[in-house]
Amino acid sequence: xxxxxxxxxxxxxxxxxxxxxxxxxxxxxxxxxxxxxxxxxxxxxxxxxxxxxxxxxxxxxxxxxxxxxxxxxxxxxxxxxxxxxxxxxxxxxxxxxxxxxxxxxxxxxxxxxxxxxxxxxxxxxxxxxxxxxxxxxxxxxxxxxxxxxxxxxxxxxxxxxxxxxxxxxxxxxxxxxxxxxxxxxxxxxxxxxxxxxxxxxxxxxxxxxxxxxxxxxxxxxxxxxxxxxxxxxxxxxxxxxxxxxxxxxxxxxxxxxxxxxxxxxxxxxxxxxxxxxxxxxxxxxxxxxxxxxxxxxxxxxxxxxxxxxxxxxxxxxxxxxxxxxxxxxxxxxxxxxxxxxx
Amino acid sequence: xxxxxxxxxxxxxxxxxxxxxxxxxxxxxxxxxxxxxxxxxxxxxxxxxxxxxxxxxxxxxxxxxxxxxxxxxxxxxxxxxxxxxxxxxxxxxxxxxxxxxxxxxxxxxxxxxxxxxxxxxxxxxxxxxxxxxxxxxxxxxxxxxxxxxxxxxxxxxxxxxxxxxxxxxxxxxxxxxxxxxxxxxxxxxxxxxxxxxxxxxxxxxxxxxxxxxxxxxxxxxxxxxxxxxxxxxxxxxxxxxxxxxxxxxxxxxxxxxxxxxxxxxxxxxxxxxxxxxxxxxxxxxxxxxxxxxxxxxxxxxxxxxxxxxxxxxxxxxxxxxxxxxxxxxxxxxxxxxxx
Numbered sequence: 068x069x070x071x072x073x074x075x076x077x078x079x080x081x082x083x084x085x086x087x088x089x090x091x092x093x094x095x096x097x098x099x100x101x102x103x104x105x106x107x108x109x110x111x112x113x114x115x116x117x118x119x120x121x122x123x124x125x126x127x128x129x130x131x132x133x134x135x136x137x138x139x140x141x142x143x144x145x146x147x148x149x150x151x152x153x154x155x156x157x158x159x160x161x162x163x164x165x166x167x168x169x170x171x172x173x174x175x176x177x178x179x180x181x182x183x184x185x186x187x188x189x190x191x192x193x194x195x196x197x198x199x200x201x202x203x204x205x206x207x208x209x210x211x212x213x214x215x216x217x218x219x220x221x222x223x224x225x226x227x228x229x230x231x232x233x234x235x236x237x238x239x240x241x242x243x244x245x246x247x248x249x250x251x252x253x254x255x256x257x258x259x260x261x262x263x264x265x266x267x268x269x270x271x272x273x274x275x276x277x278x279x280x281x282x283x284x285x286x287x288x289x290x291x292x293x294x295x296x297x298x299x300x301x302x303x304x305x306x307x308x309x310x311x312x313x314x315x316x317x318x319x320x321x322x323x324x325x326x327x328x329x330x331x332x333x334x335x336x337x338x339x340x341x342x343x344x345x346x347x348x349x350x351x352x353x354x355x356x357x358x359x360x361x362x363x364x365x366x367x368x369x370x371x372x373x374x375x376x377x378x379x380x381x382x383x384x385x386x387x388x389x390x391x392x393x394x395x396x397x398x399x400x401x402x403x404x405x406x407x408x409x
Numbered sequence: 410x411x412x413x414x415x416x417x418x419x420x421x422x423x424x425x426x427x428x429x430x431x432x433x434x435x436x437x438x439x440x441x442x443x444x445x446x447x448x449x450x451x452x453x454x455x456x457x458x459x460x461x462x463x464x465x466x467x468x469x470x471x472x473x474x475x476x477x478x479x480x481x482x483x484x485x486x487x488x489x490x491x492x493x494x495x496x497x498x499x500x501x502x503x504x505x506x507x508x509x510x511x512x513x514x515x516x517x518x519x520x521x522x523x524x525x526x527x528x529x530x531x532x533x534x535x536x537x538x539x540x541x542x543x544x545x546x547x548x549x550x551x552x553x554x555x556x557x558x559x560x561x562x563x564x565x566x567x568x569x570x571x572x573x574x575x576x577x578x579x580x581x582x583x584x585x586x587x588x589x590x591x592x593x594x595x596x597x598x599x600x601x602x603x604x605x606x607x608x609x610x611x612x613x614x615x616x617x618x619x620x621x622x623x624x625x626x627x628x629x630x631x632x633x634x635x636x637x638x639x640x641x642x643x644x645x646x647x648x649x650x651x652x653x654x655x656x657x658x659x660x661x662x663x664x665x666x667x668x669x670x671x672x673x674x675x676x677x678x679x680x681x682x683x684x685x686x687x688x689x690x691x692x693x694x695x696x697x698x699x700x701x702x703x704x705x706x707x708x709x710x711x712x713x714x715x716x717x718x719x720x721x722x723x724x725x726x727x728x729x730x731x732x733x734x735x736x737x738x739x740x741x742x743x744x745x746x747x748x
């Protein structure tokens with residue numbers, strides 16, 4: 068009798084259905100492992116320190132944007148300015164800083180393209196501007212009740228054009244400044260500083276979402292807005308906060324990227340908002356809002372970056388990536404195929 | 410209680426009948442069409458006074474040519490907005506279908522073959538997006554965002570990122586630069602398409618169903634309207650409009666490039682909303698979109714005449730979309746408060 072039960076137990080624990088369920092629940096972890104195996108198979112240098120550093124840096128950039136986008140999606144908003152903001156914030160920040168310094172007779176941009184000073188002010192301004200972009204979208208969204216998608220779509224074109232206008236379509240080089248590439252290239256062991264900062268922000272946000280009122284409010288704002296309003300949640304404020312945080316993430320990503328490239332290009336970041344969106348969707352953030360967790364987003368950013376890396380190894384040009392991003396958004400957001408996970 | 414309100418309503422109607430004239434004016438003031446006419450006259454008047462070259466015949470032709478192109482995208486956007494959805498993929502579909510059809514230039518007999526093929530590709534692409542939305546149950550926003558990336562990537566794939574010059578395509582060139590009695594062809598086609606769409610929307614059962622679906626999709630479905638079909642059809646129409654507008658644009662610039670339609674979804678939606686089409690669906694008219702296209706392009710032209718570059722135009726398109734959407738949201742709120 069007993070052996071029969073234990074046999075049945077054993078059978079049920081190892082039944083295909085159960086394993087399937089287990090894999091389904093941890094699909095991100097399994098696809099990550101599979102992709103790493105695939106990566107090492109197609110590329111001998113995949114696990115080399117240099118390649119890992121490069122990968123982790125990209126994870127940091129895409130991941131930061133994706134975390135921001137996830138927060139937006141959790142309050143059922145979207146921010147399509149994340150990519151454009153990565154160029155606009157530093158370009159406007161340098162323009163402002165340049166004028167501030169020029170007032171006191173100091174020239175911080177030599178011959179129009181070479182930045183030589185004023186970095187602390189610029190860093191502060193970059194973060195401030197990118198947060199303000201998010202907050203502006205949020206404020207228009209809640210004040211006038213128009214969809215954040217349209218506002219941010221218009222805003223992204225506005226910012227992109229402005230970046231070109233302010234910079235005269237020129238690159239601004241940062242290479243004259245000492246240690247400017249610290250944020251983008253420094254590493255502790257195999258881990259780039261940028262990746263560690265991203266991980267830190269991710270973990271702090273995960274903890275905040277899980278254990279504090281901040282998370283509860285965000286989830287309830289996106290889950291059932293009417294109910295949240297009736298139970299006294301200031302949903303308007305939380306939407307603005309979420310969009311503001313996503314702006315901050317974009318600003319930080321801009322700093323890391325510019326630091327690594329030692330230049331600021333008006334085209335940088337273009338289209339990355341869609342990468343962020345697809346990472347958030349792969350990570351299980353519900354398109355309808357209110358469901359999903361940031362830990363999924365963190366893992367999904369690694370998944371997407373490795374996929375892109377493998378595609379690059381096979382020599383698939385950037386437009387294949389665009390196609391894949393489109394396909395991911397289409398397939399993964401289908402409610403008929405996949406039920407959103409809490 | 411109900412009787413009282415009913416009485417009140419009937420007395421209201423009586424009053425309305427007696428004060429017919431003042432009410433008509435009030436109604437006119439409230440309707441979007443009259444606001445648009447006033448706005449259009451203001452823009453044209455201001456332009457004519459401040460800039461002497463604005464009302465020159467050549468400039469009017471330029472306005473009409475561009476107006477035809479963005480107007481056609483505006484018609485597509487209007488129909489999709491009317492059923493309560495939104496098509497953000499129009500620009501990408503525009504590039505993709507025009508390039509795909511353009512691949513057949515000189516390879517098939519008949520000058521018009523690639524043009525007809527492009528239109529068919531537009532219909533198919535639009536139906537594909539519509540089917541994805543209705544069958545896979547993806548929200549239109551996500552589906553069209555995905556489609557936007559998918560088709561712009563495919564457009565790059567078709568050209569390998571190169572510019573393809575249109576050497577042997579007189580019909581394309583004619584579409585882009587030709588005139589009929591002094592009026593650019595794109596504008597004539599736009600007016601014709603607008604007329605057909607107006608008739609379909611106002612006088613056919615299909616049009617009624619379309620409005621019904623947009624106003625209350627669930628109620629429409631419960632009363633036997635095939636809302637999925639209506640939605641798919643509207644996306645197919647939007648795809649066809651994108652393809653048509655794309656060919657005019659390709660003919661005008663005389664080349665096929667993957668970035669052909671970038672930003673046109675923006676103008677399309679802006680025009681439709683400017684013309685009084687509600688973003689939630691169920692409200693809007695072709696006449697409004699027509700006036701919206703004229704006003705939008707005149708304004709853009711006036712600003713561009715002031716000697717601003719392409720990037721300024723990009724900024725203006727973005728800013729105009731935000732301003733228009735916000736202005737109409739406020740306006741609608743006030744109208745609701747009045748009722």
